[in-house]
Amino acid sequence: MKNPAPILRCEGVGKSFEGFTALSDVTVDFFADRLTSIIGPNGAGKSTFFNVLSGTYRPSVGTVHFEGKDITNLEQSRFAHIGIAKSFQITNLFPQLSVHENVRVAVQAMHARWSLWRPRAHFKEVVEKADALLALVGLADRRNETTENLAHGEQRALEIAVALACAPRLLLLDEPTAGMSPEEARDMMKLIAKLHETRAVIVVEHRMKLVMGISNHIVVLHHGRLLAEGSPDEIRTHDEVRRVYLGSAI
Amino acid sequence: MNSPVDPARLSISVPAAAPVRTRLKGLVEISTEHRVVLALAFLVIFPWFAPYEALAVNILVFGLFAVGYNLIYGYTGMLSFGHAALFGLGAYGAGIPIAKFGWHVLPALGLGILVAGAGAAMIGWFATRTRGIYFAMVTLAAAQVVYYIAFQWVAMTGGEDGLRGVNVGVVNLLGLHLNLLDPRTKYYAILLVVGLALWAFSRILQSPFGAVLEAVRENERRAAACGYNVRRVRLLAFTLSGLFSGLAGALYGIHLSVVPIETLHYFTSATVLMMTLLGGMGTFFGPFVGAFTYLLLADVVTVITVHWQLFVGGLFVFLILFFPRGIWGSLMHWAER
Numbered sequence: 001m002k003n004p005a006p007i008l009r010c011e012g013v014g015k016s017f018e019g020f021t022a023l024s025d026v027t028v029d030f031f032a033d034r035l036t037s038i039i040g041p042n043g044a045g046k047s048t049f050f051n052v053l054s055g056t057y058r059p060s061v062g063t064v065h066f067e068g069k070d071i072t073n074l075e076q077s078r079f080a081h082i083g084i085a086k087s088f089q090i091t092n093l094f095p096q097l098s099v100h101e102n103v104r105v106a107v108q109a110m111h112a113r114w115s116l117w118r119p120r121a122h123f124k125e126v127v128e129k130a131d132a133l134l135a136l137v138g139l140a141d142r143r144n145e146t147t148e149n150l151a152h153g154e155q156r157a158l159e160i161a162v163a164l165a166c167a168p169r170l171l172l173l174d175e176p177t178a179g180m181s182p183e184e185a186r187d188m189m190k191l192i193a194k195l196h197e198t199r200a201v202i203v204v205e206h207r208m209k210l211v212m213g214i215s216n217h218i219v220v221l222h223h224g225r226l227l228a229e230g231s232p233d234e235i236r237t238h239d240e241v242r243r244v245y246l247g248s249a250i
Numbered sequence: 251m252n253s254p255v256d257p258a259r260l261s262i263s264v265p266a267a268a269p270v271r272t273r274l275k276g277l278v279e280i281s282t283e284h285r286v287v288l289a290l291a292f293l294v295i296f297p298w299f300a301p302y303e304a305l306a307v308n309i310l311v312f313g314l315f316a317v318g319y320n321l322i323y324g325y326t327g328m329l330s331f332g333h334a335a336l337f338g339l340g341a342y343g344a345g346i347p348i349a350k351f352g353w354h355v356l357p358a359l360g361l362g363i364l365v366a367g368a369g370a371a372m373i374g375w376f377a378t379r380t381r382g383i384y385f386a387m388v389t390l391a392a393a394q395v396v397y398y399i400a401f402q403w404v405a406m407t408g409g410e411d412g413l414r415g416v417n418v419g420v421v422n423l424l425g426l427h428l429n430l431l432d433p434r435t436k437y438y439a440i441l442l443v444v445g446l447a448l449w450a451f452s453r454i455l456q457s458p459f460g461a462v463l464e465a466v467r468e469n470e471r472r473a474a475a476c477g478y479n480v481r482r483v484r485l486l487a488f489t490l491s492g493l494f495s496g497l498a499g500a501l502y503g504i505h506l507s508v509v510p511i512e513t514l515h516y517f518t519s520a521t522v523l524m525m526t527l528l529g530g531m532g533t534f535f536g537p538f539v540g541a542f543t544y545l546l547l548a549d550v551v552t553v554i555t556v557h558w559q560l561f562v563g564g565l566f567v568f569l570i571l572f573f574p575r576g577i578w579g580s581l582m583h584w585a586e587r
Contacts, residue, residue: 032470054475075479076474076475077474077475077477077478077480078477079475079477080476080477081477085475086475087390088471088475092469092471092472092475093469093472094464094468094469094472094473095468095469096464096466096468097464097465097468101461103477104461105461105462105464105465105473106476106477108458108461108462109476109477109478110477111458112458112475113459113462113478114457114458114459115457115458115459116453116454116457116490117453117454117457118457118458119453119456120456120457120458120460120461121456123458123575127456142275148549162476163475164474165476166476166477212367
């Protein structure tokens with residue numbers, strides 16, 4: 001059964017870059033009880049759409065509402081505070097800081113970001129929450145390692161821990177399995193499914209098998225427009241989608 | 251006949267290196283934990299092996315200036331070409347009340363810090379809208395504006411001749427009569443202020459905000475996604491850097507009894523940048539090592555040739571090419587490995 005109101009609503013969203021239209025008139029509702037995947041062939045506008053949803057880009061036209069509140073022109077730094085977190089397509093961490101410090105800094109943003117005097121180690125709840133998040137993504141034993149020394153899969157997991165630091169009600173993940181081996185990708189998808197138990201999740205992903213396996217709603221973009229949306233079964237049998245993905249396994 | 255190598259001896263000699271490494275690492279950890287105490291302990295004994303007191307005071311003052319600069323460049327990753335303005339605002343901000351209105355040194359110091367902080371907030375408000383080389387250019391332009399205002403405002407600043415009459419003499423402080431005309435007393439009086447500043451600086455580095463500075467230096471996009479208003483963080487960092495630089499400037503004016511117009515010159519901005527890089531940006535004690543190296547070289551080589559900057563420049567290029575972490579930074583890195 002659907003929630004009565006969508007957690008995120010995009011109405012007529014479009015984005016242009018110096019005359020090039022990357023996204024055009026996309027209207028989609030995202031619901032809290034769904035794990036929604038955004039798919040589409042290369043150049044479909046997935047990343048642009050993701051960046052509009054996560055506040056990196058402001059849409060050229062249209063509006064975005066989160067829990068009924070207009071966030072179309074909201075500052076990027078406010079997103080974490082209202083309960084929206086994201087992970088990036090290309091690993092985006094603080095490479096010279098320790099694994100724990102990466103998460104601790106992110107947790108601290110919600111608690112004591114302007115504190116200039118009290119030592120950071122005295123904020124016990126921040127330290128403990130960072131440790132709990134590291135344990136959740138399986139990086140507890142790598143706590144004191146410098147982040148740039150982590151393996152790629154571990155860095156992707158750390159991205160998720162950093163994103164979770166603001167206790168988001170909506171988690172946006174841009175190709176969370178990019179560059180991962182099939183085993184690592186499967187573990188990541190298991191983690192995402194687990195995270196979805198307590199929050200809404202939107203994933204941009206191109207591994208169809210994984211998408212079909214974990215999503216309960218799929219949005220398909222093509223040439224910057226909404227092509228179709230529905231359950232995995234509906235998408236699998238959708239004629240237009242099959243035509244666009246001709247030759248690929250759906 | 252060659253005698254065979256005793257394997258037992260080998261097995262003893264190989265792991266012997268490990269405890270040395272561990273000990274070095276432990277030393278680095280201890281020195282990081284007690285960095286303020288160790289820095290002060292060194293600075294307390296420094297006058298005994300410095301060539302002369304006036305040079306020691308210069309190193310102290312420029313070391314503090316480089317510490318302030320390090321906050322913005324080393325810890326936050328913002329290259330400023332305009333820190334002379336903040337140093338000079340501190341110097342004039344403290345010097346004018348003493349020279350023109352006969353203020354006590356302590357409130358004058360406070361005013362110097364405030365003027366520099368306000369100047370930093372104003373310059374930073376414009377400059378932090380830009381990044382990279384544009385940020386450097388805006389700070390340079392703002393510093394030049396401050397320079398020309400001071401240059402033209404002869405009645406208040408002394409213009410080209412500098413502000414004269416910043417005479418402090420004997421200071422009554424908590425029942426103590428400190429004769430600042432005595433070079434050694436002046437050194438320790440200034441060290442007291444520098445020590446308090448270093449303690450405050452260390453607190454800021456250890457605070458949650460200190461972590462934010464490093465996060466912004468490492469990855470601005472990620473910091474913003476975590477919920478930090480990056481522009482506000484950069485502005486606060488610039489203002490804090492201005493407070494420390496201003497204090498250094500104020501102490502410089504008191505030390506010289508005059509505020510030369512050169513304190514505001516862009517050469518001063520380049521000097522503090524070089525000191526920070528020579529010592530090691532992003533390290534706690536590096537700025538003092540940089541100030542020591544720069545000023546000592548200037549002092550020693552000047553006796554040989556007027557082209558002392560050629561030698562400092564040569565050393566600078568050598569370090570940038572082969573030891574980009576700077577003198578102190580390279581030492582710490584080597585000990586930590």
